[in-house]
Amino acid sequence: MNRKWTETVIEAAIRLSGFLLIAFVFLIFLFLLKDSLSLFRVYPFFDFIAGTKWLPISEPPSFGIVPLVMGSFMVTAGAIAICVPIGVAAALYIAEIAPGFLKTILKSLIEVLASIPSVVLGFIGIVWLGPFVKNLFHLRTGMCGLTGVFLLAFMALPTIITISEDALASVPRMYKEAAYGLGATKWQALWRIVLPAASSGIMAAIMLGIGRVIGETMVVMMVTGNAPVIPTSLLQPLRTLTATIAGEMGEAVSGSDHYYALFAVGLVLFIITFILNFTAERFLRRTRR
Amino acid sequence: MNGAKLREKIAFTVLGFVTLLVILPILLILYYVISRGWGAMSWEFLTQNPRNGMKEGGIFPALVGTILLVIGTMAFSLPLGILSAIYLVEYARDNLFTRMIKLSVVNLSGIPSIVYGLFGFTVFVVFLHFGASILAGSLTLAIMSLPVIITSTKEALEAVPMSYREISLSLGATRWQTIRYCVLPYAIPGILTGTVLSLSRAAGETAPILFTVAAFYLPHLPRSVFDQVMALPYHLYVISTQVPNVPEKFSFGTGLVLIALVCLMNVVSIVLRAHFRKKKQW
């Protein structure tokens, strides 16, 4: 009888942990929403979402997140433009071309990259990449969007490579063999058959890569200069959503509008990444079918 | 056909070069950090408190703090992650509840680390009155690392052939007995791999611990889970951006120890996986 009892308890625990997962997401959402609503009670929602000035400590303050959203958007677009072609190419090489031993080494190195803490990369951005970018483009300062773009592209590579590689590997061998049978070279089979067949997996990789980049905090805070202007070029300093939270949370007066505004920024980030991940999941599910 | 062969050659070379473009910076960064940080490495650096305005001494409290945070994170995320994965693989039927769990995992994996920091701050630090503490920090990191643990555990469980379960059930074992004795033992290496990997990420994170646990200077070890600790990533952040005139080798040395710690955990995970692959014989 004792055994039966144990079994009931364990099964209850298993179900409970499933339930907890859902609870976490709801809690995160609710807590962000609760504090954001405290802001919207005193500050119009429209001015928040469409305002072009982020001056949180002025009198009266303005909490327009357009400069921040644009900042996040620009670095993300830049990073994705760089890392998607590179990432997919590297994935093709690793999945289809590299010989076995090289493949293991390359995959391990990519994993090392995935685990380099972002604060280390930010540090390297300050001491080395920033000055380098400044001299390369003759800029007024190396603390600009572009420095962030390079680092973020680099950081998103493991996500894109790993997931694309999985997608490429899951294309049935038959496809390739049929192409060879028709006299195609290996490259033709890869380019015309395997790559298109893996396209929805690669789309998912891109989505998750975007999510990774847009959510990155320490690197952008350390290297992009954080000026809250609507950026017109990547060679300018810019400020992202994430850096705003991390940089201002410490000094915001607890319970002030500014404090709540930062939670509203958090909510915006939550919603953006939710949509990205949801879409990525859709693409991934399509690959599996 | 010759043109096609040539094109293939060019394409493969280009792909090879691009891959090199990915790999080179990784090696460069490692070299850069190691070469500049090596000078700081010494037994004292690892075992002493920071001294004289953090410009001398070592990083001992930060190192211990990070290790404690990893242990704390594991204590919360490992049971929860494994149990949820077991639910998803072994118990779940295709209903709304299951779909919601799956969606939650997907969503949790995408939430930016700074949002976890905000959440941890309002819920654990302020709402539940834990204060900035190991408890608050570990819980925040634990929730953050759940998705990786769940995903890898799920994969490990799914890789165990259905026939194992069928045989066990047909012999009269209950569902939990089947899982406990016929599924889990074969899945454990895979689970460990994922866990170690996610913990190594947690060890390197800065944003979630900014407001939930990290102390600037705290030269003694914590006595309870309600104490703050120093942490390596945060320590690197402050000495490279806030403390004036820290010798360069100290910042690089701290970075090196952090990378070494994280890589060590990764190597463990890679070895486990290799071991796992060799043993897998179904």
Added chain:
Amino acid sequence: MKKRTLYLLCFLATFYFFDGCKRSADRRYIQIKGSDTMVNAAQLLSEKFMQQYQDIFVAITGGGSGVGIASLINETCDIATASREMKPKEIEMARKRGGNPVEIVVAYDGIAVIVNLKNPVEQLTMKDLNRIFTGQAGNWKEFGGPDLPIVLLSREVSSGTHIYFKEEVIREGKRDSTAEFSPDALLLTSSQTIVEEVANNQAAIGYFGMGYISDRAKTLKVGSDGVHFYAPDIKNVLSKQYPLSRPLYFYTNGDPVGIVKQFVDFTLSPEGQRQFAETGFVPREALSE
């Protein structure tokens, strides 16, 4: 079953830590939180303090004046360090929770203005600073420097240093002014990053607390009348001739008692004040050598 041993160890470790959480009434533990400006001074203070009183532990956390004051209100720290005065709203919140914040001026801080070592400019008036940082003057030529567009470096909007500079320089101390920093100004997350950037950038100008003055950047003399210029040093700040200086505060909940009082007394003692001088701040009174 090595696995089981591992689990057991983990749980034991956890319990060990939980066990310690019965905070004893006679705790020998001081929590200090707050200003990033003061964090280095506070760190050195506590280091010296702990050498004298070996049975007392002091923990220092940065994050910002806002963090410190918020945790004083929430009673999660014993001393909040702040580079600005508590806002009326914060005092009100503290009172509502039954607290009674007590303000102690522990030292003074001069705000230093720095440029690159290669920049020939030696001194600026307050009016010059105002025109530079509001964006009205955009080139170093105007001030006898090279023909380069000026790169403005500022601290994060919510830092005490930023707020002080905005009130005194941008708004020239006028309460009704609504002037803002030039939107092109880079907002860097820390004073140390400003040093790094100024050291590497010929066109940059930045400001921060005196504690960060280093020989890698040139500290300018500042004057209000256009005739006399003063360097930010202990003598000029104490005599109030240097126009940019502010007090630094400790806040405690009620008059300090017990070990907190010991720490405050130590801070105000010559030995404690010397630590402020050591970290580049200005003691309350001239120190006798």
